[in-house]
Amino acid sequence: MDAVVFQSVSKTFRHRPALFNWLGRERGGETIALKDVSFSAAPAEVLALLGPNGSGKTTTLKLISTMLLPDAGSVRVAGCDTRGDSGLVRRRVGIAIATERSFFPRLSARENLDFFAALDEVSRRERRERIAEVLSETGLEEQSDTLVMKFSSGMFQRLGIARALVKRPAVLLLDEPTRSMDAATTAHFWTTIRALAKQKTTILIATHNFAEATAVADRLLLLHHGELLADRRVLEHENADELRSFYFRMTGEIDEAALRI
């Protein structure tokens, strides 16, 4: 059975301007985030979601995590529908979103992880061991007892990933996971992702980083204006530059960096 199945999913966000809109210039109307998107992910597969800002990558992750519900179509995780069986889906999915500050500032990293692990029903017996494990995987052991209000962006990002990992999800969703990470941490993180995939975790990564996509992904999904433009395997020995040219060719956008060269 596929770990994730997206079947003809559409999602539109409607913006209703404020009552006294003549006082300002708030835009009304709607944004089509996803248009009839279908794909599936097998167990242990790593998928990279590529696409420009506003293409629907984060919406895709949020739909799988049950943060959002689809307007049309269905999203299934291990056969469970996100609309009807959201509780079962949430037990299987871990998500690290790009919001850095989604922690309790006056708790330490370890205390934050302990809190979220309790809500994720990790037994008290296992919690200590798992928290130590994810702190090590994300390189946060030294900062484990620091209050998170003192954290940098990169540390917040790593803590978000640790939080997603602590429940040992069958499906791991990562939104721009290495955006604020330094080079060494990024390399270590990519190794962790491949190791998780070997342990049968399905991983979806929304990223703008072509090197990341070629380093960790088995497959690429290219989204543009809410439509799925491409769904293909990462070619053997495909490098970041080749993927970059594929991306610009498919999206029709202009690669200004290439023009400068």
Next chain:
Amino acid sequence: MTSTIDKLQAILRRDLLTAVRHRSGFVVTLVGVFLELAAFYFLSRAIGPGFRPGGVEYFPFLLVGTGLYTFFVMSAQAFLSSVQEAQQTGTLEVLMTTSTAPSELIILSSISAFARNLVNLAIYVFAGVAVFRASIQANFFSCALVLVFSLAIALALGIAAATLQVAFQKGSSVLWLLSSGLWLLSGTMFPTQSLPRPLEYVSRMVPFSYAIDGMRRALLEGQSPAAMSGTLAMLAAFALVLLPLALIALSLSLRRARQNGTLSYY
């Protein structure tokens, strides 16, 4: 059940740690309690011993009224603030993706907010009795019954405020409107019989007026549960109706927010 207790412990621990790490917060609360009680004490002295609403001295009357009113409003406010803060930081969205059902999470979080304010209420009443010599004649069993029903009603108010916050991002405004109305109609500072007849009728539909009246009768007059069965029955009826209604409304508003993508709007 074990997992629910575990989650409640985690939430209580989070809130306790956050509270103690705001080092001055507890001291400020204590000073606030004493200043408020002093103001009510001197107000009752200024009015004089002749004013005995419901046959009790005015200071104990105020002590129970304002103590319970503050408990209701501050609990709902504390709960609402935690939802608003979670929206602003993005924690709410993440919390909604944990294995804990959203309604269970909200109820457990509210228990924590209410526990803190229950401690504040106990300090308030204790200080009123110990420092300002308010005379009480408590029937503790009646007090406990009133408190249990009051907690259920206050929980419903807190959940309703959270619902409005999730649905319209306007929980604070609605709570302010409600608390102002309650201040007028629930008999906090004066007996509801002093209100014009139409407003007196409206006050009979306000659950907090029964809670405050019940607590005064239990704490200040020592009435038994049998003697105040009518009030207790009304409180139980309000709790049985309002709590499920608030939970249904919350569940619907969360579903709507997930559909519209407005869970983290504030």
